[in-house]
Amino acid sequence: MYNSSAVQQNVIYQELSDMISFTSDEIQRQRELxxxxxxxxxxxxxxxxxxxxxxxxxxxxxxxxxxxxxxxxxxxxxxxxxxxxxxxxxxxxxxxxxxxxxxxxxxxxxxxxxxxxxxxxxxxxxxxxxxxxxxxxxxxxxxxxxxxxxxxxxxxxxxxxxxxxxxxxxxxxxxxxxxxxxxxxxxxxxxxxxxxxxxxxxxxxxxxxxxxxxxxxxxxxxxxxxxxxxxFSVQERLFIVQKTSTLPLNSCHRQALKIMKYIKQKERKNIPAPHWSSCLSSYHLKTAWLYLLQQNRPHEWQPSCLRERVLELIRKLVESLEDKQLYHFFLGNTTLLNEKVISDAYYSKGNLLSEMKSETLVQANSQLRILYKNFDSMVNEICQNLQLNKQHNLESMENEIYQELPSQNSYCPIL
The missing domain is CATH 3.30.460.90 (Beta Polymerase; domain 2)
Structure with missing residues (x-):
């Protein structure tokens, strides 16, 4: 069993992030193709x-x-x-x-x-x-x-x-x-x-x-x-690059969002799927994350802060659902003008939750509160299952290779 201390728990979050992330070589190959x-x-x-x-x-x-x-x-x-x-x-x-x-x-x-x-x-x-x-x-x-x-x-x-x-x-x-x-x-x-x-x-x-x-x-x-x-895809990419350049080495900002995206996709496969995983899109998660990336100080994205930032992202979503307001990051966000990310404030703020039914927001809020309380244990369980699956896949590959090897009695010509 994993140690439940905050430091050890952060290590588990790091391990989960590593297991759900593509390597840079894998991404590069897929992108080029x-x-x-x-x-x-x-x-x-x-x-x-x-x-x-x-x-x-x-x-x-x-x-x-x-x-x-x-x-x-x-x-x-x-x-x-x-x-x-x-x-x-x-x-x-x-x-x-x-x-x-x-x-x-x-x-x-x-x-x-x-x-x-x-x-x-x-x-x-x-x-x-x-x-x-x-x-x-x-x-x-x-x-x-x-x-x-x-x-x-x-x-x-x-x-x-x-x-x-x-x-x-x-x-x-x-x-x-x-x-x-x-x-x-x-x-x-x-x-x-x-x-x-x-x-x-x-x-x-x-x-x-x-x-x-x-x-x-x-x-x-x-x-x-x-x-x-x-x-605003081009602006999002520019903003992330600019912020990343100000953060500590091996900062945890990308890992925090990836963990939440992975959990959301996993939860959405449940029958029935929780409201929060089906009514909130990846863009809702990303918008809340962009606000945290803008508001938090650089040292708060140290690698040792991964668990804290993931939980903060959940709290941000809970607050947004409670207030029934999650504003578009680039609409009416005048602070971005100073950061040279956009050249115009583009209207007043746009609420990304404005068209969701009130009862849906309430149910999603309640589910995220429960998720927040149980998140450490969920991360532990997912981590253990992924490690078991990885071990199982390795053993299967070894068995396949072994079965393909010639037996001792097989004729093998000397070249």
Whole structure:
């Protein structure tokens, strides 16, 4: 049995973190393979696109845990934003927030993209554009770029392109999960790598991505088809890099979030799954963690503080559920302006819990309180089980190798 002292318990947290984390070599191999496949797919999509289609930019932007050092072993996923732009003679002009009368016109965390035709741009016979009306007719509604139409075009083009990419021992397929289109990379029949590809339009220092509004906008905002979700993925990555540079060597900040993500994924597999694990997304956990990363002093992220920081993250989530408020980290967070992470405060604060039912928040809060009290014992149990599984896998591998070895009576020619 493990010693229950705080110091020894912190060692157990460290051990758990090591067991659920990918090594840097593993991550690098997966990233290189995935990026290579995505670039080949996009090249073929460019070949198949026709006059009047959006232009797919050369640069792709990796986002999320795989590019921030926050990926855990349960995750075999990569996320990429695929920047697009309008062909000539059009220009895309994003709009946010309120109009000149200070009336709310666009939901928080979203923007619209107006399509403007440039004046004095000659129609080129053999160049960019032959029929200027094509792009606007196909992809816009009431002068605004439609994320739904862009998604449908992108998905159709990707479906046609993927059949041209063939490689031995690798299968590429697409699957549909709601509005999201996921590329599945299966190598040698192992667990597939899931890749989300999201068209995005850059504006200033952020991106607007073609992801739909998840609530009931009819009562709130009638023209939901023109809403593009704001993405601060680039800013998140920059903020984490900047903060990491100020922290102690081998700081525990990434480990703290990875442990919570792993526990959440594990709990979500239970039947029934606890409310907190199903109603709170990884982004909720990450948002609470970003606030702690901003507020805590550097020495509080010493390796010896891992257990304390994990428990503090749970307390932060409990308080947020109790107050029914967890604000988006980048919306209205003016302190980030001083840290040169963003160039605009972007609206007022956006509450990430605003659309959750009150009873769901209460149940999730109660469950997290129980989790907090029992977290040490849960970590101990998980650690022991992972070690037993590791030992079992090693023994299985040894048995397989032993069975494949030639017996003493086998004929073995001398070379």
């Amino acid at each position: 995935t990026e290579n496949v995505v670039k080949r797919l996009l090249n073929k999509m460019r070949e198949l696109s026709v006059s009047g289609d959006p232009v797919i930019e050369e640069d792709i932007i990796g986002t999320g845990s795989s590019f921030e050092g926050l990926k855990v072993r349960e995750e075999h996923e990569f996320d990429f934003m695929i920047p697009i732009r309008s062909p000539l003679p059009y220009r895309l002009s994003p709009e946010f927030g309120t109009d000149k009368r200070d009336i709310k016109t666009i939901l928080n965390m979203f923007g619209q993209i107006r399509c403007i035709r440039l004046q004095n741009v000659m129609e080129m016979q053999g160049g960019y554009y032959k029929r200027p009306a094509d792009f606007k007719d196909k992809f816009c509604a009431n002068d605004y770029l439609s994320p739904k139409r862009i998604r449908e075009w992108f998905q159709s083009l990707a479906d046609r392109a993927v059949i041209h990419i063939k490689e031995k021992n690798m299968d590429l397929t697409f699957s549909q999960q709601g509005p999201a289109r996921t590329l599945n990379i299966n190598i040698n029949k192992q667990k597939p790598i899931s890749v989300d590809l999201v068209p995005a339009v850059k504006t200033n220092d952020i991106y607007l991505v073609a992801k739909p509004y998840g609530g009931s906008p009819e009562d709130y905002y009638p023209s939901n088809d023109s809403l593009w979700r704001m993405s």
